[in-house]
Amino acid sequence: MLILNLLWYFVIFSFCGWVINGIRTLFEEKRFYNKGFLASPFCPSYGVGAVICYLTLNHFQDNKFILFFGSSVILSLVVVLIGFFTEKALGFKPWNFSDMKLNIGSYITLPYSLLLGIMGTILVGVLIPILNSVIELIPFLVSLIVVLSICLLILIDYVFAIITTLRLQHRIKKLNGVSSLLGSDVPQEKIDELESNYNMLFTENILRRRLVSAFPELKNTAYVKQIAAKLDEIKTDNMKEYTQVYENKNDEPFAFGFCFTKLFYLFLFGSMLGTLFETIWALFAEGHFEIRVGMVYGPFIPVYGGGACFLTAVLYKLYKLSDTLIFVISAVVGAGFEYFCSWFQETLFGTVSWDYSNTAFNLDGRTNLMYALIWGFLGLVWVRYLYPWASKLIEKIPKRAGSIITTFLIIFMLFNAFMSVYATYRWTQRDDGIPASNSFERYLDKHFDDDKMNFLFPHMQDVNETGITSQGLISSERPYETSSSDYSLTTQPTTQPTE
Numbered sequence: 244m245l246i247l248n249l250l251w252y253f254v255i256f257s258f259c260g261w262v263i264n265g266i267r268t269l270f271e272e273k274r275f276y277n278k279g280f281l282a283s284p285f286c287p288s289y290g291v292g293a294v295i296c297y298l299t300l301n302h303f304q305d306n307k308f309i310l311f312f313g314s315s316v317i318l319s320l321v322v323v324l325i326g327f328f329t330e331k332a333l334g335f336k337p338w339n340f341s342d343m344k345l346n347i348g349s350y351i352t353l354p355y356s357l358l359l360g361i362m363g364t365i366l367v368g369v370l371i372p373i374l375n376s377v378i379e380l381i382p383f384l385v386s387l388i389v390v391l392s393i394c395l396l397i398l399i400d401y402v403f404a405i406i407t408t409l410r411l412q413h414r415i416k417k418l419n420g421v422s423s424l425l426g427s428d429v430p431q432e433k434i435d436e437l438e439s440n441y442n443m444l445f446t447e448n449i450l451r452r453r454l455v456s457a458f459p460e461l462k463n464t465a466y467v468k469q470i471a472a473k474l475d476e477i478k479t480d481n482m483k484e485y486t487q488v489y490e491n492k493n494d495e496p497f498a499f500g501f502c503f504t505k506l507f508y509l510f511l512f513g514s515m516l517g518t519l520f521e522t523i524w525a526l527f528a529e530g531h532f533e534i535r536v537g538m539v540y541g542p543f544i545p546v547y548g549g550g551a552c553f554l555t556a557v558l559y560k561l562y563k564l565s566d567t568l569i570f571v572i573s574a575v576v577g578a579g580f581e582y583f584c585s586w587f588q589e590t591l592f593g594t595v596s597w598d599y600s601n602t603a604f605n606l607d608g609r610t611n612l613m614y615a616l617i618w619g620f621l622g623l624v625w626v627r628y629l630y631p632w633a634s635k636l637i638e639k640i641p642k643r644a645g646s647i648i649t650t651f652l653i654i655f656m657l658f659n660a661f662m663s664v665y666a667t668y669r670w671t672q673r674d675d676g677i678p679a680s681n682s683f684e685r686y687l688d689k690h691f692d693d694d695k696m697n698f699l700f701p702h703m704q705d706v707n708e709t710g711i712t713s714q715g716l717i718s719s720e721r722p723y724e725t726s727s728s729d730y731s732l733t734t735q736p737t738t739q740p741t742e
Contacts, residue, residue, distance in 0.1 A: 244383075250390045251378050252297060252371065253290035257397070260289025281400040292321040296363045297371055298603045299613045304368050308527045313613060314363020319356040320616055326350040327567065485562045485631075496638035497645040501559050504649055508637045509555060509630075510548035511652065517547025536699055538663045539691060543656075546584050551625070553580050558626045566623055573622020578606070578615035585609035666691040667700075 261284045281287070296317050303309040327350060340352040378386065489495045498504040514537070521535040521544060537544040557576050558569060586609065589595055600608030640648070669679070669687045679685040 247383075247387060247390065248375060248378055249294050249297075250394060251374065251386070252293050253287070254285070254390055254393045254397075255290075255374065256293035256366070257285040257287050257290035260286035263289075280404055281397065282404070283396060283400045285397050285400070287397060287401070288321070288325050291325075292318050292359075293366055295321060297367055299611075300363070300367050300603075301371075302601050302603065304372075307364060307368065310364040310367055311360040312527075314367070315356050315360030316617055316620070317613065318359035318363050319351050320620060322355075322359070323350040485559070497640045497642045498637050501555075504645075505634065505637055506552045506555065507649065507653065509551050509633060510545075511543070511656075512548070512633060513551030514543040514545055514548030516551075517544035518542040520547070533701055534698060535701065538659045539666050539699060540655075540659045540662065543659070546581075549584070550577065550580055554622050554625055555630060558622060562626055566627070569626055570619040570623045573626075574615045574619030577618020577622060578610045581614065581618070582606060582609040666696065670696045 264286060296314055299317055300310055300313045303313065340349050340355065381389075489499070498508065518536055519542070522533070525531065525533040525535060535544065536542060537546065554573060554576065558572065561569065561572065564572075585595060585597065598608045599605040599611045599614070602611045602613070604612035665683075666687050669684055669691070670693065672684075673688065673693065679688050
């Protein structure tokens with residue numbers, strides 16, 4: 244039973260997380276003690292991460308690269324979200340990476356993210372299959388009673404820990420309010436009494452003593468502002484790219500503000516970045532070098548460029564929103580854009596370039612939860628950091644030279660799109676046995692023959708061969724399945740479909 248197994252995963256890996264934290268504390272502080280939020284020996288954040296990681300990646304157990312990459316992204320997002328919401332709800336951070344390099348808002352750091360990828364790979368690929376065989380040996384009723392009892396214990400422990408934390412913060416706020424009313428002429432005895440009452444807050448009962456021992460930040464919540472100061476400084480500077488205005492139009496730089504010219508360059512930038520990403524993905528995920536482009540000339544994958552423009556258009560006016568809202572909106576918009584591109588490709592060309600039908604939480608095989616989370620993360624990074632940087636870079640182009648270059652690039656990309664569509668059309672005709680009817684088609688047959696098109700678009704598949712319809716996946720003897728996609732503007736069936 245899947246739900247029963249998931250509960251066991253949650254319990255077991257919550258306990259393992261508590262042990263790992265204890266061992267780390269033993270090495271760092273030379274003593275073993277409970278540094279978790281709960282009084283019981285469980286760290287639910289580890290259990291939650293394990294369950295989400297398994298549900299999302301269990302279909303990729305044989306592909307270690309996807310397991311590693313997916314685990315790094317998913318578990319990092321879990322760590323960041325838990326840290327963020329704990330800070331907002333309870334006023335302190337359960338973990339703090341501010342003193343380490345390459346950290347993101349002090350919630351996570353790159354080396355730790357890579358470590359999570361290794362842990363997730365081992366968890367999904369090795370540990371959970373072993374656990375499944377062990378869980379099956381336990382009688383169903385006994386297994387259900389035991390795991391539900393432990394989960395109930397964790398829930399009760401969580402409630403007590405939250406209540407203790409909220410009451411403690413209320414008392415701290417009250418005492419801080421009293422101290423702010425004291426004047427400069429207050430006697431020393433009053434100051435000593437206030438300090439004594441403040442210290443007593445953290446020693447009145449065993450729950451408070453344990454929480455403060457595990458989370459010293461509870462004694463001083465002002466640290467949050469200090470930690471976030473540098474990141475807020477960067478965000479504030481980036482905000483100028485959204486709000487800057489010029490009284491004189493002649494003073495405006497090239498492609499200033501939100502305009503067609505800037506979107507065009509963002510399209511080019513995103514298209515080339517997508518080609519680089521897809522090529523690296525093929526190299527590591529499938530173990531071989533493979534060109535993945537969406538147009539016949541140049542390293543362009545238009546879906547990535549379109550995604551960059553679409554995210555910019557949707558989120559440009561929403562930069563003032565919180566990081567959480569931008570993440571959620573980006574996840575929904577990105578997943579919706581990916582779904583639309585898949586549907587549009589199938590409707591217009593009768594082909595598909597990616598299929599997630601065999602992954603968890605997918606929508607008609609066109610997108611899934613994991614990629615929605617990745618879109619959310621990319622959207623947040625794009626709005627806060629990448630777009631302001633790219634926008635400033637574009638605006639540094641001299642106006643006169645920029646106008647000439649832009650005109651040339653627009654003409655080239657239109658010609659590129661025309662040649663890509665027509666080359667694909669001829670590819671379809673050749674597949675149906677239709678000979679060339681004019682000199683232009685003969686030129687295409689010579690310079691964009693089947694071998695060339697298969698090289699440029701290695702994962703193009705006819706919808707009839709893949710089993711994909713506008714209503715989703717249908718039965719097929721040879722379903723097309725890939726963890727990545729070539730995201731091409733034009734698509735065409737191959738005579739030898741990839742299994």
